[in-house]
Amino acid sequence: MxxxxxxxxxxxxxxxxxxxxxxxxxxxxxxxxxxxxxxxxxxxxxxxxxxxxxxxxxxxxxxxxxxxxxxxxxxxxxxxxxxxxxxxxxxxxxxxxxxxxxxxxxxxQIDKSTKGFSYMRDEMLDMRFGCEGKTAHEVINRYSEEELREIFYKYGEEKWSGRIAANIVKERSREEIKSTSRLAGIIKDSVPPEHRYKRGHPAKRIFQAIRIEVNDxxxxxxxxxxxxxxxxxxxxxxxxxxxxxxxxxxxxxxxxxxxxxxxxxxxxxxxxxxxxxxxxxxxxxxxxxxxxxxxxxxxxxxxxxxxxxxx
Ligand SMILES: C[S@@+](CC[C@H](N)C(=O)[O-])C[C@H]1O[C@@H](n2cnc3c(N)ncnc32)[C@H](O)[C@@H]1O
Ligand SMILES: [Zn+2]
Missing domain, CATH: 3.40.50.150 (Vaccinia Virus protein VP39)
Known part of the structure; x- marks a missing residue:
């Protein structure tokens, strides 16, 4: 079928x-x-x-x-x-x-839910499978730099986690991070160009990490x-x-x-x-x-x- x-x-x-x-x-x-x-x-x-x-x-x-x-x-x-x-x-x-x-x-959920699961679409940061609990927006804008770094490292197995977390915190102090494309841009710019695409797009692993955290x-x-x-x-x-x-x-x-x-x-x-x-x-x-x-x-x-x- x-x-x-x-x-x-x-x-x-x-x-x-x-x-x-x-x-x-x-x-x-x-x-x-x-x-x-x-x-x-x-x-x-x-x-x-x-x-x-x-x-x-x-x-x-x-x-x-x-x-x-x-x-x-x-x-x-x-x-x-x-x-x-x-x-x-x-x-x-x-x-x-x-x-x-x-x-x-x-x-x-990836293609049509508009919940921001994909770094390749410009959507709001939600990432909840359901409609209860914390959103990706809250994780990205409220968690401390240490918490973000740990999540990215543990759930995304990303070696540039520290730089990515630091840049998110810097960027959000200028203006709240609301969209997947702004977040994906910050992640990409945090990884030195020569290492950027070694294991695929770095936003892929970080988005996975945020999703795991959001949905526990x-x-x-x-x-x-x-x-x-x-x-x-x-x-x-x-x-x-x-x-x-x-x-x-x-x-x-x-x-x-x-x-x-x-x-x-x-x-x-x-x-x-x-x-x-x-x-x-x-x-x-x-x-x-x-x-x-x-x-x-x-x-x-x-x-x-x-x-x-x-x-
Ligand atoms: C890969 S899809 C399943 C596809 C399904 N087997 C099919 O053939 O259409 C995974 C589904 O599990 C749901 N899901 C993920 N974690 C869940 C959980 N802890 N409890 C209930 N549903 C969950 C997601 O919302 C999603 O719809
Ligand atoms: Zn034992």
Whole structure:
């Protein structure tokens, strides 16, 4: 089916690793344009259940209209997947057979939401997936220089973080920074010309860092994985698609931990992570899209899929 909201990634692999059966109950934490949902529903209908969640109201309305033929078996909610436990409790569902998180943002959000996710468009600085909480404007204009530097370094892995943070603070004291293009210009000018494009446009990494901070993405991911794994049935599967190394590191370490291996830092004298064998990683090697898929959908390029089964 043509999908101009978002082109879903690794659909066949998602279905395969979720190991779906008719009648399954599935929690999908990142509904987007329901690209994966439609493929999932075909496997679990007519008796299964799908609980679909997204922070973005446009995702919910697009998904609702695409899924209107399956009204009886879908439950859609504007919420954070980190709240998986309370969302399921609200529906009187104790356990699920499968969980899917397709992280990051949809093509709609990048291209059409006008929320300032892309450094290549001139938009206001918002970057929230939903409509609550702090905006990119607040982060850029209110955070201290040290806080900005730390975010850029931690979430953008940008070695020129200090210069970029210092320039933002200098520029905003002249006039509030309101637009993505002014911010992108400040970032670009902060990196010495000979280093500017060594790893792509520097604004790309800094915009990613701001987005992670605005949406508290890494904390939500950790909670979504931990709480999701708790409500997974024995034999149930959790499938996660991530798009950058910070996300993938969290997924990888949580899955290793669920498989019973200690993931504490090497110098810690005693184990604090409480690793206990509760799962089996079913993707022995990370799953990437094929060249064919990347040619058809370049945004699939950085996708990495991992799956675990609860024991
Ligand atoms: C890559 S898109 C998902 C696309 C979807 N799989 C499809 O086929 O159309 C990611 C979606 O997850 C949502 N999202 C990101 N973090 C979230 C969170 N913590 N809770 C709920 N939704 C989230 C975004 O708003 C976005 O719509
Ligand atoms: Zn440990």
């Amino acid at each position: 043509k999908n101009d909201y978002h082109h879903p990634v690794l659909v066949g692999e998602v279905i395969n690793y979720l190991d779906l059966k008719q009648g399954d109950t599935i929690f999908e934490g990142t509904l987007g344009g329901a690209g994966h949902t439609i493929a999932i529903i075909k496997e679990i209908a007519p008796t299964g259940k799908l609980i679909g969640v997204d922070l973005c109201s446009q995702a919910l309305s697009t998904a609702a209209s695409r899924l209107k033929n399956y009204k009886d078996i879908i439950f859609l909610k504007e919420d954070n997947f980190a709240n998986v436990k309370s969302i399921l409790a609200g529906l009187d569902i104790e356990e699920v057979d499968g969980i899917l998180y397709d992280l990051g943002l949809s093509s709609f 993405e890494l904390k939500n991911l950790e909670k979504g994985i931990e709480d999701g794994f708790d409500v997974l049935k024995k034999g149930g599967r959790m499938v996660i698609i991530s798009y950058h190394s910070l996300e993938d590191r969290i997924v990888k370490n949580k899955f290793i931990n669920f498989s019973g291996r200690c993931t504490c830092p090497p110098l810690l004298p005693v184990c604090r992570c409480g690793a206990k064998k509760r799962g089996r990683v079913v993707t022995r090697k990370i799953i990437n899209p094929t060249q064919e898929e990347i040619m058809e959908n370049p945004r699939a390029r950085s996708a990495k899929l991992r799956a675990i089964e609860k024991l």
